[in-house]
Amino acid sequence: MAMARSGSASSKNCEGSVSRGSAKASRKKQMKLERLARERERLAVITAANAQYDLLSGFESRRRFNQNGLQVSLDSIRGDKLSSTDLDFCIELLQSNMSQMYVAAGWGWDSDAKRSIMRASSSHMILVRALAPSRPVSATQDSDWMLVNHPVGEDDVPQVTPLLADPETERTVGFVQIEFSIEKDRPVLYVIEIQLVPEMRSKGLGKFLMELAECIAAQRQMTCLLLTVFDANKQALDFYQTLGYKVDQTSPDDDACSYKILSKKVRPEAARRISPGSNVMSTLSHSS
Numbered sequence: 001m002a003m004a005r006s007g008s009a010s011s012k013n014c015e016g017s018v019s020r021g022s023a024k025a026s027r028k029k030q031m032k033l034e035r036l037a038r039e040r041e042r043l044a045v046i047t048a049a050n051a052q053y054d055l056l057s058g059f060e061s062r063r064r065f066n067q068n069g070l071q072v073s074l075d076s077i078r079g080d081k082l083s084s085t086d087l088d089f090c091i092e093l094l095q096s097n098m099s100q101m102y103v104a105a106g107w108g109w110d111s112d113a114k115r116s117i118m119r120a121s122s123s124h125m126i127l128v129r130a131l132a133p134s135r136p137v138s139a140t141q142d143s144d145w146m147l148v149n150h151p152v153g154e155d156d157v158p159q160v161t162p163l164l165a166d167p168e169t170e171r172t173v174g175f176v177q178i179e180f181s182i183e184k185d186r187p188v189l190y191v192i193e194i195q196l197v198p199e200m201r202s203k204g205l206g207k208f209l210m211e212l213a214e215c216i217a218a219q220r221q222m223t224c225l226l227l228t229v230f231d232a233n234k235q236a237l238d239f240y241q242t243l244g245y246k247v248d249q250t251s252p253d254d255d256a257c258s259y260k261i262l263s264k265k266v267r268p269e270a271a272r273r274i275s276p277g278s279n280v281m282s283t284l285s286h287s288s
Helices: 002-050 084-104 111-119 205-219 234-242 268-272
Strands: 064-067 070-078 123-131 145-149 159-163 170-183 186-196 224-230 259-265
Touching: 002 170, 002 186, 064 205, 070 205, 084 111, 084 123, 084 170, 084 186, 111 123, 123 205, 170 205, 186 205, 205 224, 205 268, 224 234, 234 259
Parallel strands: 186 224
Antiparallel strands: 064 070, 070 123, 123 170, 145 159, 170 186, 224 259
16 A cells, blocks of 8 residues: 555656646747747847838938038938948048047958948938038129019119029038947947038037937837947047947957947937927928
């Protein structure tokens, strides 16, 4: 009888172990399915973001910046649709502003590699165009255009002011290059580059562009913004820190490293927010 009871208990213990093992396997399978579902969801968000041709769609009021003597408009163009003229400008400006820092950091400078990255379909370029309004010229200059104030009364004489006929109504003065990617299981907007010509700096435009990037990140359901900055670029480090960027978990923890990766969590309200100091016109008619 004792043997029988022992066998029965052993059988029950075995069944209990199998049951617990089955439950554990089921939980592991469920966790794996949930993890795969999250990965698919993140990938779908990134794919949808990268498929966009115009990242400024829905942000019409942010297509122009008019402050501190600047009048600029913004164009959003996907990298594989970037014209040769715009690509050449971006490469030349980046080389002028940053090539020495790249070399000093030991990275070297490779224009062809930069071109390939900018031209990728996953690359999004926001081009900054400075508006150049027509200006009056002296009556001795030849001009095909005239501004005429028509007479009101019979004795009034029309006043004619020649205008300089200038087909170049705007020039490119900067750009922001961004990509959407997954970093440490996070869908992120990566600010690859933000570059401006010297006369456009220190006038609020850089802050405006970084706030715009945050708006885009929020609209496209990113969790944070990332960027890389050289340690030697103290001015840029200070600038990003004043905007709330901090050293990211993916940044190398090595004193010998020449750069830092900074990040900033995206606030859901960012897509609806605009900087209080910005005088932004919302009347721009834009076609992509």
